[in-house]
Amino acid sequence: MTHTKEDRDSVTLKRIKTIRLLLLWLVALAFMGYFSWQYYGTAVNESVNLQGAIKMKNVTPATFPKIEANKAEKVVMNGNSYSTYTVDLRASKLTFYHKTPDGKPIGTFKYLYEYLDRQQKSLVFATNGGIYTETLVPLGLYIENGKQLVPLNRRQGTDNFYLTPNGVFYIKQGEAFMTTTEGFDENTHTITHATQSGPMLLIDGKIHPRFVAGSANKNIRSGVGIIDKNKVVFAISDQPVNFYEFAVLFREKFNCRNALYLDGAISKMYLPELNRNDLDNTIGFGSFIGVELK
Template identity: 45%
Template structure:
């Protein structure tokens, strides 16, 4: 092995211990936190088209990344990023709020119940004109910020800088999880774990590693990602609500 090759091998070995490993594209990267690895993708709502999509009314078929790509292609648009974005009923209709292109397709859910969605406080991820936010459900209901797209899910992971009070640092409930948080500069951070993790560790990823004061859990049993820039296409994913970033086809 030449000296050049030895130096290249050493550089690769050292990069494995870097706190944040650079990804293959401009938006997504691998982040190491508490001995686990997460894919984190960040987007600026002032510069990029972030949308939320629910399955069409009157259908009971799930959303898939392949179907979304086909739908966008008809409008000469491209799917840049996709992630499941909310919990749904057996017919794939949303459990909570869904706003799509300014139309409220499902109302805000303030009721109590069983399951992660109702592990209060839960919250809303919304997109306005060049802005986005994550708010606890009660705060969203009171403020009613400008909203073009929105999805409600639960539980909140981080609320005003505090970890959800029901999360246990030593919990044995492990799952692959995905969520969304707001970075201090106004960008949106989407994250998904590579392996099963507990709620508490996932929440500290957003608060302590990414610096998010507010973050929302999206799901765990169907967590999926579409991010071609890191060669990720969970093509078997079947979803009720999807968050996506859309670009224009080059031809």
């Protein structure tokens, strides 16, 4: 049987149409698979995030475990708002966190929360510790559970850390202490926890000599002050403030004689009693200071 040219052309066109339809079908399948993956992948991720959100949503000022001797307080002074947490060392233990026992950096507030949660521990309060390097190592003295991980830093520099006098906040035999770096006794064998940072905000009741009232150099500020040997107060500004304003908070509101700046713009505070659930997972920190429910 012979085929005319017209017959052969017709067969060729049919084959081309068939191939085109097959290709379109394959492309359609590919798009369906892609969008299906996107949908279900997103759904899984949203489910994970939602579970986390639900967990945190249950952590409200009314339901979160509290330590009655401690006090979470929103303070307004000279038009500025601050979140503060006063810790009674007789009723609760301050804990410092840098790395897990296997050497993994804690790094973020979210990981700290999850790390303690896996141990069935409840985090009541946390804030970032002193200033640190780009590799998430404390820039100055750091002692955790009696072990010195970073030595005292007496170097000179231009950053806030080096705005002398800077200082050291430490816990010794269950009591709180703070001193300038210059006056610090490096015999640290009885110190359980310590962090060095700078500048000092208050030195023996006096505001740091380099601070200027009315300065336009404003930023988010976090710090710690000594009320007495059994009580310390942590504070973070809710909006940018200058160093002078921040120092006045510790002196006038809490009657601190010594207070230390911890860090600036990136500072966070986890304090559910004041609706501060700062469980950020994007900013890395060198260390944390926290209180767990006993």
